Amino acid sequence: MAKSSTTSASAELIGLVERQVALGPRVPGSAAHDRLADELAARLDGAGAEVHVQPFEARFHGRTVSCRNVVGVFHCGTPAAPMLLLGTHYDTRPIADREPDPRLRGVPIPGANDGGSGTAVFLHLLDWLRGEAGGLGRDVAVAFVDAEDLGDIDGNPFSLGAERLAANPPVGVGRPDEVLVLDMVGGRDLVLDIDAHVFRHAPSRELTASLFRLGASLDLAPFAREKPERVKYIISDQWPFLRRGVPACLLIDLDYPEWHTQADLPAAMSGDSLAAIEAALKPWLSRPRAKGHRSSPGS
Numbered sequence: 476m477a478k479s480s481t482t483s484a485s486a487e488l489i490g491l492v493e494r495q496v497a498l499g500p501r502v503p504g505s506a507a508h509d510r511l512a513d514e515l516a517a518r519l520d521g522a523g524a525e526v527h528v529q530p531f532e533a534r535f536h537g538r539t540v541s542c543r544n545v546v547g548v549f550h551c552g553t554p555a556a557p558m559l560l561l562g563t564h565y566d567t568r569p570i571a572d573r574e575p576d577p578r579l580r581g582v583p584i585p586g587a588n589d590g591g592s593g594t595a596v597f598l599h600l601l602d603w604l605r606g607e608a609g610g611l612g613r614d615v616a617v618a619f620v621d622a623e624d625l626g627d628i629d630g631n632p633f634s635l636g637a638e639r640l641a642a643n644p645p646v647g648v649g650r651p652d653e654v655l656v657l658d659m660v661g662g663r664d665l666v667l668d669i670d671a672h673v674f675r676h677a678p679s680r681e682l683t684a685s686l687f688r689l690g691a692s693l694d695l696a697p698f699a700r701e702k703p704e705r706v707k708y709i710i711s712d713q714w715p716f717l718r719r720g721v722p723a724c725l726l727i728d729l730d731y732p733e734w735h736t737q738a739d740l741p742a743a744m745s746g747d748s749l750a751a752i753e754a755a756l757k758p759w760l761s762r763p764r765a766k767g768h769r770s771s772p773g774s
């Protein structure tokens with residue numbers, strides 16, 4: 476039974492990626508991007524979350540475009556319990572700077588893994604969160620973050636949306652006390668990297684260790700397997716939080732050969748990788764925790 480439910484989760488998760496890819500590249504300013512943002516807000520609302528949209532603008536390729544972070548808060552804790560933010564970017568990169576064929580480097584990537592994978596995992600988790608939220612004992616925010624992947628294009632940094640969310644969280648969301656970010660978690664033969672930034676911030680190191688320990692104890696390959704040079708300094712949507720002192724953990728595998736190429740398609744991915752991430756997240760979210768306290772406003 477456990478096996479068959481994992482198999483169906485794998486198929487459902489890849490289906491959620493395919494659905495996003497079928498919209499077309501979700502480049503900020505495009506119709507596909509705006510349509511997905513609308514769908515994410517509707518899915519959060521349908522799962523019983525309180526939805527907050529944080530609009531902002533970005534500029535690239537000579538255009539100013541509308542962006543938005545879409546955040547759903549599941550109120551399931553006492554006000555004093557630390558709030559956890561689960562974040563992932565849903566936008567996709569407007570160029571393919573690692574594409575081997577130079578003629579295709581100016582074409583937006585399909586963004587199956589890079590943009591589609593974390594979004595699929597959190598979409599799939601929504602129904603579970605709706606059912607389990609009361610038992611988690613704390614507020615959990617699911618943040619579909621925009622404009623991660625405009626980095627190094629026309630002078631933009633990476634993670635514009637996460638920077639906005641960390642610097643100026645919407646009223647009703649507030650400053651998270653812990654952050655977990657997913658990015659490119661659906662590659663074949665996924666082995667997760669470890670963000671070296673956490674070794675300079677003990678609470679982030681402990682948060683990261685708790686998830687990797689649990690994943691390895693369940694013998695889930697992305698956590699349990701080793702690879703050379705697994706520890707890397709990585710800038711993704713965890714960084715705006717971590718650099719402000721918020722304990723933050725990033726799950727990512729940068730050793731994805733199709734990264735920022737036209738081959739970032741569902742065919743390069745594995746539903747089992749996505750399912751393994753989800754299989755670690757559920758018990759990690761449910762784990763008993765030492766009593767913590769919600770940070771006070773302005774701290």
Ligand SMILES: [Zn+2]
Binds near residue numbers: 589624
């Ligand atoms: Zn990217």
